[in-house]
Amino acid sequence: ASRAARHAAQATSLLHDLAEADLAQIADAKGDTLPVEPALALGQARAENLLRYWLAGRGLPIPDTRRLDSLLKQAAEAADDKAPQVTWPGAEARCWRGRLYAFEPMGPRPPLPTRWHGEPLALKGLGELRAVPAETGLRADIFAAGVQIHWRSGGERIQPAGQRHHRELKDLLREAGVVPWMRDRVPILWFEGEVAAVADLWIASKFAAQPDSPAMHIEWDNASDAISPPA
16 A cells, blocks of 8 residues: 555656646746647647646646546637637636636626726726826826726727727727637726726827826736736
C-alpha cells in the first residue's frame, strides 16, 4: 500500500510538471486565457491534463471528465462568431476566437447609483470604477453636477473624442475585441441625456475637457481579462 501510494504521488507530480511545461510553452505572458489550437495539438490526454492545471491555477474548481471533454470539443469546433459556454458548479468557461476564458459564474449585473461624482464605486464582480484628476479626460464640471451610470441596453451612440462621426456602441465594442458576454457589462456614463463616456474605453467629444481646463480620468479596474483581450 505504501509503495502504491508513493507511485501515485510520483505520477501526480509528473502530470503536474508536464502541465506546467505545456502551459509555459503555449500560454501568453499573463496566462489568463488559453489558446485552443496549441492545447488541442498536445493530444486529448495532455490537453485535459493542461486544462485541469490551468483551471486550478485560476482558483477554479475542476470539472468532471465529461465536461472537460465537452469543453475541448466545443472549443475545437467553435466558429469565430460564436462563444460556446460550458458551466459546472463554481465556474464557467467560454471560447472566443481561438482562446479559452474561465471564471466564476457571472451573476446579475449589480445596481448602479442614480448620481455619481467620481468617488470609488465597487461593482460587484466587475471591479471598481473611479474618476481621478488628470491633465486630459472628461470635463470636471460634469462630476460636480453628478453623472448617471447605466449598463448597456442597446442602441447607444457616441462620438469618440478625435473622431468626426457618432458610432454605434455595439460596433465600437466589437471592433475593440471586447468579448460578447462582457459587452453589456461595461458601465456607461451619461450626462444631460447623452453618453459622456464608456467606462475607461471612450470619451465623447462633446464632454472632453479643453486644454488647461480641469479634467477627470476614468479608471476601471474591471477585474476581467475579457475587456482587454490578448493580441
